[in-house]
Amino acid sequence: MAISFASAFAGHDKTLEFRSARAAVLANNIANADTPNFKARDISFDSVLSSESSKLRLAGTNARHISEEGFSGESDALLYRNANQPSLDGNTVDMQREQAEYAQNSLQFDTSFMFLDRKISGMRKALTGN
Numbered sequence: 001m002a003i004s005f006a007s008a009f010a011g012h013d014k015t016l017e018f019r020s021a022r023a024a025v026l027a028n029n030i031a032n033a034d035t036p037n038f039k040a041r042d043i044s045f046d047s048v049l050s051s052e053s054s055k056l057r058l059a060g061t062n063a064r065h066i067s068e069e070g071f072s073g074e075s076d077a078l079l080y081r082n083a084n085q086p087s088l089d090g091n092t093v094d095m096q097r098e099q100a101e102y103a104q105n106s107l108q109f110d111t112s113f114m115f116l117d118r119k120i121s122g123m124r125k126a127l128t129g130n
Helices: 012-031 045-053 095-128
Strands: 041-043 078-080
Touching: 012 041, 012 095
Parallel strands: none
Antiparallel strands: 041 078
16 A cells, blocks of 8 residues: 555645745845835735635535535735835835744744654654554
8 A cells, every 4th residue: 555645744745835935935025124115025824725725626416515616716825915004115024023924934834844743753653663
C-alpha cells in the first residue's frame, strides 16, 4: 500500500507555503515603509481558500446536494490594505501593524511547522517500528 504524502500531511505543507508567502509580502511592506506612494499589501487566508475552492468541482449525485454555483473565489489573493492613517506622501504602511502581523504570522508558521514535524515523526516511527 502506497503512502500518499498529500493526505498524510493533512494540509500543513500547504499552510507552510501560505505562511511563507505572507511573510515575504509583510517583509516587503516593512522594507518599503519610507517609499513614497507605496501601497501596503497582504494575503488573506480567506481569499486564498476561496480561490482554491473555486477550482474544485462538486459531484452531485442527488438533487438535494449543494450546487457549485454558490462558490466563487477571487483570482488574485494579494490584496491592498486599507490604511488607518495614510501618510502625506501616499504611503499606506503602518509599521506597528506590519510588525504585529509579521509576528502573528511567524507564530502561526511555527505552529504549522510543529504539526508537520509531528506528522513526519509519527510516520517515521510507524516505518521503523519504534
